[in-house]
Amino acid sequence: MATLTIQNLHVSVKGNEILRGVDLEVKEGETLALLGPNGHGKSTLLAAIMGNPAYAVTEGSVVFEGRDILSLTPDKRSLAGLFLAMQYPSEIPGLNSADFLKAAINAHRQKPLSLFEFYNALQKAYSDMGIPFEMSKRNLNEGFSGGEKKRNEMLQMKLLAPRIAILDEIDSGLDVDAMGIVAAAIRQEQKRGAGFLVVSHYARLYDLINPTQSAILINGRIVVKGGPEIIQRIDKEGYEWIKTELGIPVEKETDAPMNSVSIGACATKVRMDDAKK
Amino acid sequence: MMPKNSDLSKEITYVDAIPEKASFLVPEEGSLKLLLASFGKLKDLEIEVSVKKNGTFQGAFADFSSFSGKVILNVRLLGEGASCDWHLASMASKEEKKSFLTSVIHEAPHTTARMSNYGIAREKSFLTFAGTSEILHGSRQSVTRQDAKIIVFDCTADGLASPILKISENDVDASHAAVVGRLNEEHLFYLESRGIGEEEAKRLIALGYLKPIENFFSDQSLVARIDSAIEGGI
Numbered sequence: 001m002a003t004l005t006i007q008n009l010h011v012s013v014k015g016n017e018i019l020r021g022v023d024l025e026v027k028e029g030e031t032l033a034l035l036g037p038n039g040h041g042k043s044t045l046l047a048a049i050m051g052n053p054a055y056a057v058t059e060g061s062v063v064f065e066g067r068d069i070l071s072l073t074p075d076k077r078s079l080a081g082l083f084l085a086m087q088y089p090s091e092i093p094g095l096n097s098a099d100f101l102k103a104a105i106n107a108h109r110q111k112p113l114s115l116f117e118f119y120n121a122l123q124k125a126y127s128d129m130g131i132p133f134e135m136s137k138r139n140l141n142e143g144f145s146g147g148e149k150k151r152n153e154m155l156q157m158k159l160l161a162p163r164i165a166i167l168d169e170i171d172s173g174l175d176v177d178a179m180g181i182v183a184a185a186i187r188q189e190q191k192r193g194a195g196f197l198v199v200s201h202y203a204r205l206y207d208l209i210n211p212t213q214s215a216i217l218i219n220g221r222i223v224v225k226g227g228p229e230i231i232q233r234i235d236k237e238g239y240e241w242i243k244t245e246l247g248i249p250v251e252k253e254t255d256a257p258m259n260s261v262s263i264g265a266c267a268t269k270v271r272m273d274d275a276k277k
Numbered sequence: 278m279m280p281k282n283s284d285l286s287k288e289i290t291y292v293d294a295i296p297e298k299a300s301f302l303v304p305e306e307g308s309l310k311l312l313l314a315s316f317g318k319l320k321d322l323e324i325e326v327s328v329k330k331n332g333t334f335q336g337a338f339a340d341f342s343s344f345s346g347k348v349i350l351n352v353r354l355l356g357e358g359a360s361c362d363w364h365l366a367s368m369a370s371k372e373e374k375k376s377f378l379t380s381v382i383h384e385a386p387h388t389t390a391r392m393s394n395y396g397i398a399r400e401k402s403f404l405t406f407a408g409t410s411e412i413l414h415g416s417r418q419s420v421t422r423q424d425a426k427i428i429v430f431d432c433t434a435d436g437l438a439s440p441i442l443k444i445s446e447n448d449v450d451a452s453h454a455a456v457v458g459r460l461n462e463e464h465l466f467y468l469e470s471r472g473i474g475e476e477e478a479k480r481l482i483a484l485g486y487l488k489p490i491e492n493f494f495s496d497q498s499l500v501a502r503i504d505s506a507i508e509g510g511i
Contacts, residue, residue: 052466078472090467094485100468103481107472139485156471 002028002065002081002163004049004195009060011041011048018044020220021060024197028163031196033206033231036217037239037250042199043087045217046168049197050084051077064164079108081163085153085170092140097152098122100140105159121159129155130181146173154185164195171205183208203235218242219251286310292499293317293342300325303332305356310335312494315342316506322348330356330385337493340367341506345374350408352381354388354419361390366490368510369402369434379408379423383416383449393424395486397511398434409441410451417448426456428486430479430511483511 004026011019018041026032036042048055049062051074062070069077106112126133129151141149150170157165171179186209200206214231216224223242242248285307292314303309319342328334334352352361361381369375381390390410398404406425427436438455460482468478487507491500
């Protein structure tokens, strides 16, 4: 059984240290709920696991199936069996969704799928996720609503069948029906044996997918590990008890650094950023 | 809506042999579709289009030529309800210096214009997208949009996108978008995180910039030529 082991992970974004020694383990077949106040490093941790180049690992290790994956590019991490559903999936102008999905699926296979197999797999995935098949002809995430983007992330997860799926606030922006569909997709992957690392602020999603463990990330470190009962407690009481009971002060939320401006924004600003370098 | 008189609607296609100077008049209620494709040598071009009342001009240019110089398009929307829809996909490579100056003047109310220029600058090339969208006083309820987007593929290439809006009327909808940049890192990461290798991810993003031009061409053999020019160039 594959295990994702994170040890003493330090991660900086634009020179600011966000993670200050994270230890965490996720096993195939288990579901770990990762909680914590905003701005304490949850998204940073998930992005660093997947290898986003904007997140610099300065210390520590991430081992998957006995292999340190920190030296691997994101595509190799995906091929190893990891999947990250993003909080804000990128809109890619001009890139047809079906073409993208074909490239992604075939990257995971020795022999490319036949057109017939691909078409069938695609139709089933779209129908399972309650997305009209017509959407496969649209540009990737372009003009999709928040909920459509999230469902589209889950659609990719189903098609790529990862061993460990990492979900970053997959439930934000979902209505009740979409939440049900997303939770059903997660449960199906759980049955298949996939492991999950799930970040959410709401007990509602967790109620639907039954995490086996939970952990709380505060000030860039994991401060509490336990069972699913912790989720209920945080849902009722918030994070105040961590300070009073455990004596861990919860630092104020630090402003996440702005993304650098590129395609899709104003040329003048890109020029200004370039000039600074 | 009354169907347009077929005598009034024209479709003109030039492949490579594009006249250096050309001017077109779209008559009242008429339409012109101007399709340009270039794969070889090209000289400086100057195209003028005047559009009368309720006339429509649609132009598309698939530019894979090897040349250094200027392509100028000037569109005048003369009559009420006239419209212009222009799309360019250009690839510059080697040491080419290509400039596209696409301008439109709204000279009557309820006129609409869209100028979309997309390009990729490779190797040591320099690509410029400029042009002015001007709305004259009295051209109320006019809509104008300029898009100029350039991906700089290699660090030795560069580009300049500077669309200008000149508006002398209050009751209008005018907007522009200008981008010159490397491939967006977040877009690359998104594709790579799905198992797609860096080279293939770059290729897919670049294709997305140029491929939409194919939608304007109905001649399938020409579409195939454009397709192989895009695939071969990236």
